[in-house]
Amino acid sequence: MKRINRVAIANRGEVAVRIIRACEELGIETVLLHSDVDVQSRAYRLATKKICIGPAPTSQSYLNIEANINAALAAGADAVHPGFGFLSENADFAEQCEKNGLIFIGPSSGSIRTLGDKVSFKNLAKQAGLPLIPGYEGEDQSTIKLLAEVEKIGLPVIVKAAAGGGGRGMKLIQNIADAKDLIESAQREALSAFGSSKVFLEKYLGKAKHIEFQVFGDCTGKVVHLFDRECSVQRRHQKIIEEATSPSLTDELRKKMGEVACSIATLGKYKNAGTVEFLLQDNQFYLLEVNTRLQVEHPVTEEVLGVDLVKMQILTAQDNFIFNTQDIRIPKGHSIECRVYAENSYQGGMPSTGKLGSVHWPEGPRRRYEFGFESGDTITSHYDPMIAKVIVWDETRPRAIDKMIRTLKDSTVFGVHTNIPYLIEILNHEEFRSGKMTTRFIETYFAEGIKSPTSDDQVKKWAIDINKKLKTLGNGGSTNTHSGTATMVSPWSSYWRGV
Amino acid sequence: MKNNFTVLINGQEKTVSAEIIDKKIWFKLDEQTYSYDLIDLVEGSRKSKAATKSPDKILAPMPGKVTKVFVSEKQIVNKGDALLVMEAMKMEYTLKADISASVEKLFAKVGDQVTLGYLLIQLKENK
Numbered sequence: 001m002k003r004i005n006r007v008a009i010a011n012r013g014e015v016a017v018r019i020i021r022a023c024e025e026l027g028i029e030t031v032l033l034h035s036d037v038d039v040q041s042r043a044y045r046l047a048t049k050k051i052c053i054g055p056a057p058t059s060q061s062y063l064n065i066e067a068n069i070n071a072a073l074a075a076g077a078d079a080v081h082p083g084f085g086f087l088s089e090n091a092d093f094a095e096q097c098e099k100n101g102l103i104f105i106g107p108s109s110g111s112i113r114t115l116g117d118k119v120s121f122k123n124l125a126k127q128a129g130l131p132l133i134p135g136y137e138g139e140d141q142s143t144i145k146l147l148a149e150v151e152k153i154g155l156p157v158i159v160k161a162a163a164g165g166g167g168r169g170m171k172l173i174q175n176i177a178d179a180k181d182l183i184e185s186a187q188r189e190a191l192s193a194f195g196s197s198k199v200f201l202e203k204y205l206g207k208a209k210h211i212e213f214q215v216f217g218d219c220t221g222k223v224v225h226l227f228d229r230e231c232s233v234q235r236r237h238q239k240i241i242e243e244a245t246s247p248s249l250t251d252e253l254r255k256k257m258g259e260v261a262c263s264i265a266t267l268g269k270y271k272n273a274g275t276v277e278f279l280l281q282d283n284q285f286y287l288l289e290v291n292t293r294l295q296v297e298h299p300v301t302e303e304v305l306g307v308d309l310v311k312m313q314i315l316t317a318q319d320n321f322i323f324n325t326q327d328i329r330i331p332k333g334h335s336i337e338c339r340v341y342a343e344n345s346y347q348g349g350m351p352s353t354g355k356l357g358s359v360h361w362p363e364g365p366r367r368r369y370e371f372g373f374e375s376g377d378t379i380t381s382h383y384d385p386m387i388a389k390v391i392v393w394d395e396t397r398p399r400a401i402d403k404m405i406r407t408l409k410d411s412t413v414f415g416v417h418t419n420i421p422y423l424i425e426i427l428n429h430e431e432f433r434s435g436k437m438t439t440r441f442i443e444t445y446f447a448e449g450i451k452s453p454t455s456d457d458q459v460k461k462w463a464i465d466i467n468k469k470l471k472t473l474g475n476g477g478s479t480n481t482h483s484g485t486a487t488m489v490s491p492w493s494s495y496w497r498g499v
Numbered sequence: 500m501k502n503n504f505t506v507l508i509n510g511q512e513k514t515v516s517a518e519i520i521d522k523k524i525w526f527k528l529d530e531q532t533y534s535y536d537l538i539d540l541v542e543g544s545r546k547s548k549a550a551t552k553s554p555d556k557i558l559a560p561m562p563g564k565v566t567k568v569f570v571s572e573k574q575i576v577n578k579g580d581a582l583l584v585m586e587a588m589k590m591e592y593t594l595k596a597d598i599s600a601s602v603e604k605l606f607a608k609v610g611d612q613v614t615l616g617y618l619l620i621q622l623k624e625n626k
Contacts, residue, residue: 185591188566193589351561351588357520358501381562385588412532414518414525463535466517466526469506
């Protein structure tokens with residue numbers, strides 16, 4: 001067994017906070033490797049140590065392997081947790097960690113190369129006779145070749161970043177006239193998000209569900225799956241709402257898909273947490289990809305199984321986690337996660353940036369909030385718009401949906417617009433409630449975004465009245481942005497009588 | 500800091516929380532969050548944004564980076580043509596022409612970081 005004393009976190013936002021929490025519980029110190037603008041963040045305030053690794057653009061900080069390694073070493077870290085996104089699925093980064101004596105909290109660089117690179121993953125699956133979607137994964141990345149392959153596969157065709165995940169750099173080609181532009185755009189986004197412009201093509205399934213299995217390889221190499229999640233609610237291939245377990249799987253399908261998930265992970269000699277993604281259409285399932293890292297939506301699995309995946313990751317990296325044959329993990333109840341994005345629900349999801357005012361995530365039974373920014377922090381245009389995740393658990397799916405709606409309505413974010421109104425409309429949609437939604441749910445029902453239920457004139461009238469009232473309170477009206485404490489009453493004078 | 504108080508809305512007492520952040524008022528009423536530019540609250544004022552918004556001015560709809568410019572000055576564009584691509588929060592947005600026009604002046608080039616409302620392209624409508 002190796003002992004980890006200090007973990008460097010090569011990430012930001014809510015996942016950095018999640019890792020800090022797990023480390024703290026295990027008595028491990030943390031070093032946050034951050035860009036210069038991210039000093040205004042919750043992870044910065046919580047980490048034991050912090051080292052600035054570069055300026056805001058990701059290529060100069062969060063995607064800079066050398067800067068991350070050097071900072072981790074300089075800070076005396078003995079391990080690195082890459083979180084998700086950024087360098088988390090970069091085999092070169094994992095390899096550099098290994099070479100420099102840093103424990104990479106995740107699979108080996110070899111496993112990332114085998115399973116994380118979608119082309120090599122497909123070859124492996126093909127050899128093993130596992131089900132795949134028709135597509136092109138060749139080395140020839142010229143536009144001419146890619147266009148020819150698009151015609152061969154037959155429209156509609158999807159273009160994906162070879163090194164990607166999470167929907168970045170993905171485009172859907174629906175008619176041949178747009179193909180060239182979309183391929184080039186996907187290549188640019190891939191380069192900017194992952195440092196590699198390589199893309200591959202795949203037949204697009206029009207009414208498929210997105211189902212994924214959480215897999216985990218313990219330190220002996222034994223791979224177990226921790227059941228499934230459904231993430232069919234996606235916009236431009238970016239997940240918005242995830243849940244565990246999927247409402248769409250029969251016991252038989254769950255068993256078969258779980259076996260395929262474990263097979264591919266075992267073939268890739270997988271250790272640590274990973275996710276095997278599938279598309280399911282007409283009771284047929286197809287392997288989509290393996291995400292060789294912790295997943296954004298890992299909390300829903302944690303909620304239904306009562307496990308802590310991040311702690312399991314750290315323990316496995318210490319060679320201190322073995323699946324016990326007596327452990328029986330059966331999912332209980334239902335869990336849903338909503339990603340809260342800084343964007344304007346009423347303007348087609350336009351990104352919204354700015355300084356956060358008051359932010360309130362009210363507590364309640366089995367409500368969980370994962371957030372990276374607090375009041376006073378600034379949301380910039382440099383990074384992903386996800387500012388928080390809201391996770392709930394309840395005994396049944398309908399109850400979990402109702403709880404999520406209540407929780408979102410109770411939550412308050414001032415300073416940037418959020419997709420909360422959009423999320424509530426999705427959760428209330430008949431097709432979502434029925435559990436029959438496919439990956440085309442958003443484009444089918446929410447292509448035009450949503451409209452504000454209140455007219456601009458009405459909002460203005462309210463704003464005038466409320467602003468007047470704020471001024472009479474003398475501490476926050478338009479003439480004074482430095483608001484004060486007039487409404488705050490000492491708890492001692494008002495409550496002592498009741499003691 | 501946020502203030503909580505009650506206001507009379509349509510004759511009903513309502514609990515509201517409100518806060519001024521960066522010249523905007525943010526408030527939550529009946530479970531909905533709203534914001535409004537303070538400058539537009541002055542009685543009788545017209546909405547400042549609406550006044551400057553016209554199809555011949557291509558403004559940045561968000562803060563972000565210009566990643567592709569498809570047009571050059573004096574070029575003729577048709578309604579629906581892509582003019583440029585912006586990137587913010589790792590997503591690409593294509594700005595298109597709402598009118599048939601010629602490009603009168605180009606104010607942005609690839610790599611520029613622009614603010615919300617920045618004038619990117621001035622078009623001249625073909626009449």
